[in-house]
Amino acid sequence: MDNREEVREFLTSRRAKISPEQAGLPAGSRRRVPGLRRSEVAALADVSVEYYAKLERGNLAGASPAVLEAVARALKLDDAERAHLLNLAQAADGSDALTRPRRRTSRSWTPHRSLQWTLDAITAGPAFVRNGRMDVLAANPLFEAFYSDLYANGGNQRNLARFTFLDPAARRFYPDWDVFADITVAIVRTEAGRNPHDKDLHDLVGELSTRSDEFRTRWGAHNVRLHSTGTKHFHHHTIGDLTLAFEGLDMTAEPGLTLTIYTAEPGSASEGGLRLLASWAATPQTHTAHPGE
Numbered sequence: 001m002d003n004r005e006e007v008r009e010f011l012t013s014r015r016a017k018i019s020p021e022q023a024g025l026p027a028g029s030r031r032r033v034p035g036l037r038r039s040e041v042a043a044l045a046d047v048s049v050e051y052y053a054k055l056e057r058g059n060l061a062g063a064s065p066a067v068l069e070a071v072a073r074a075l076k077l078d079d080a081e082r083a084h085l086l087n088l089a090q091a092a093d094g095s096d097a098l099t100r101p102r103r104r105t106s107r108s109w110t111p112h113r114s115l116q117w118t119l120d121a122i123t124a125g126p127a128f129v130r131n132g133r134m135d136v137l138a139a140n141p142l143f144e145a146f147y148s149d150l151y152a153n154g155g156n157q158r159n160l161a162r163f164t165f166l167d168p169a170a171r172r173f174y175p176d177w178d179v180f181a182d183i184t185v186a187i188v189r190t191e192a193g194r195n196p197h198d199k200d201l202h203d204l205v206g207e208l209s210t211r212s213d214e215f216r217t218r219w220g221a222h223n224v225r226l227h228s229t230g231t232k233h234f235h236h237h238t239i240g241d242l243t244l245a246f247e248g249l250d251m252t253a254e255p256g257l258t259l260t261i262y263t264a265e266p267g268s269a270s271e272g273g274l275r276l277l278a279s280w281a282a283t284p285q286t287h288t289a290h291p292g293e
Contacts, residue, residue, distance in 0.1 A: 003091050003196055004058025010088065011056045013222040014075045015041055022076065044074035060092040080190065080226045087193040109254075111138035119143075123278060125244070125263040131256055132191025133201050134160040134184060142274070145281035146236065146262075149173055161188055161204060165212040175233050175241070185218040186225040193224065195256070232262075238280070239273040 016035035020027045025040055036044075042052035047067060055063060055071065068089055072082045111119075111129065119127050119140040126143035128136050136143075136150070136158045149169035150156050156163045164170050164177075164184045174180040192201060208215040228248040235241050244262040251257040264270035 003088060006058075006192070006196070007060050007088050007092065008056060008058040009220075010084065010222045011071075011075070014077060014081065015056075018076055023074070041071070041074050045070040047071075058092075060089040062093055063089055080186075080224045083226070084190060084193040084224045091193075091196045109137060122261060125261055125274060127259065127261045129251070129257055129259050130160065131258075132187065132195060133198070133204055134188060136160065137257065141281045142278050143262075145277050146234075147173075149237070159204070160184065161208060161215075165208055165215045172235055172237070175235050180232075181214060181218060182223070183225065183227060185215060185221075186223045187227055189219065189222065190224040190226075236273070236277065239277050242270045242273050243268070244270060244274075 015038070016033065018036050019034075020036060020040070023036060023040065023044060025036070031037075038053055038056060039049045042049045045052060045067070047070065052071070055067075060068075065086075068085055069082075072085055075081075077085060115129070116138060119129070119138055122140050123142065126140065126146040128139035128143045128147075130136055136147075139147075144151060149167065150158065150160070150163045153163075153167050153169070156167055161184050164174070164180055170180070171177050188201070188205065191198075192205070195201065205219065209219060229246065231243060231245050233241070233243050242264070244264055246260055246262045248258050248260045251259055264274050
């Protein structure tokens with residue numbers, strides 16, 4: 001798959017974000033576009049203007065790791081952006097076909113019993129497994145109760161990106177909706193760089209770009225991120241406001257999948273809210289296990 005357009009837009013967008021002052025260069029005058037000129041990036045990366053122009057036209061095939069690292073330094077890429085550039089280069093020269101792990105799809109993968117047992121054993125916080133397309137592939141009962149809006153609308157297809165941009169309930173569930181929207185698009189964009197041959201991913205991006213102006217605008221920004229830890233704010237329709245920390249763990253046995261666990265600060269109101277929600281979530285299980293009651 002030809003990724004030259006993706007490469008071109010990514011490098012151009014990163015160059016536009018760096019001011020001459022940030023790069024230690026004089027601002028000068030008569031700048032027609034924001035950010036650095038191609039010639040300035042080339043000088044900072046110690047490559048010829050012609051060679052950098054070739055890279056920015058989308059031709060990363062054959063670029064050495066040293067050159068890619070020099071370009072990353074010149075553009076002041078963060079860790080996620082640097083990894084994205086390397087993924088784009090691998091896809092450009094075809095080396096990713098040999099090195100990339102098989103990445104699972106929601107239609108062909110079901111959790112091993114031991115994984116579901118592990119998720120079910122996590123009772124103090126919502127826990128789930130997702131892929132890079134933001135499909136929820138497995139979850140514990142507390143996550144299903146916590147994200148009840150996700151499951152209530154069949155149009156979401158248990159996909160967090162669809163939920164965020166196409167389900168009105170997301171605006172209530174996420175008080176900081178813009179933050180969640182930015183994170184969601186950055187995760188999907190990162191996955192597109194890692195796994196450019198995923199047809200389901202392309203279909204999802206096409207669907208969301210067509211149906212959501214806010215997704216399409218964010219997609220065009222080419223932002224990526226490593227999303228492994230942090231704190232988020234939620235508003236559950238039954239429990240109310242919750243502030244939860246999260247940890248995302250890559251699953252070594254299942255490349256491309258991430259296990260995420262939400263927890264609340266001990267002794268906080270949010271911890272009390274999760275306990276109440278866990279009690280509520282366990283009630284249907286109790287009746288299912290003892291139908292004669």
